[in-house]
Amino acid sequence: MFMLSREKCFEIVAVADREDVIRVGKAVEESNDVTVVTLENVLLPIKAIDGAKGVEFCLGDVLATECKVLVNGREGYMLVLGDDKEKAYYGAILDGYFESSDEKQWLIDELRRMEEKWKRKVAEEMAKVYETKVEFEIID
Numbered sequence: 800m801f802m803l804s805r806e807k808c809f810e811i812v813a814v815a816d817r818e819d820v821i822r823v824g825k826a827v828e829e830s831n832d833v834t835v836v837t838l839e840n841v842l843l844p845i846k847a848i849d850g851a852k853g854v855e856f857c858l859g860d861v862l863a864t865e866c867k868v869l870v871n872g873r874e875g876y877m878l879v880l881g882d883d884k885e886k887a888y889y890g891a892i893l894d895g896y897f898e899s900s901d902e903k904q905w906l907i908d909e910l911r912r913m914e915e916k917w918k919r920k921v922a923e924e925m926a927k928v929y930e931t932k933v934e935f936e937i938i939d
Contacts, residue, residue, distance in 0.1 A: 803907045808897050813879060815913035816920075817886040823909050824889025827870070827896045836867035836874075840882055870895030 812820055827833075842860040849856060861880060866887035868875045875895020877887045893910075897903055 803910060805894070805897060808910055809877070809894060811910045811914045811917070812877060812890040812893055814917050816916060817883065819913050819916070820886050820893065821889045823906070824892045827892050827906070828889070831896060832871050833892055834869040835888070836869060838866045838884055838888055839864070841865050866891040868892055868895050871899040873899035
């Protein structure tokens, strides 16, 4: 049996394949009381610090989708990059269920599968990057 924190659950759902999040979220939705509190697109500022002067500045804004739900009376929350209301909604359901249920080992198992799938995908992408080679020539 694996233990999983709410923060780790949130991280996994945020990067997981959207179809997996939706599939598992629908399974939870079918057997639980779900109420939408908010579901909206938001702009989030991307901040950085100027290395020379140490001054914080805004690089720009990123579009994200934020959702808050109640699952069996417990709040669930999800924030995903881009305009993806479905993933945000079902992700919030998973978060709320994670908080509201004592019988969540099956969800933890699903989240671990999602995490492993994501890790494999990142490893495959990085392997492609590592295959590339850049050669520089010095021009006098």
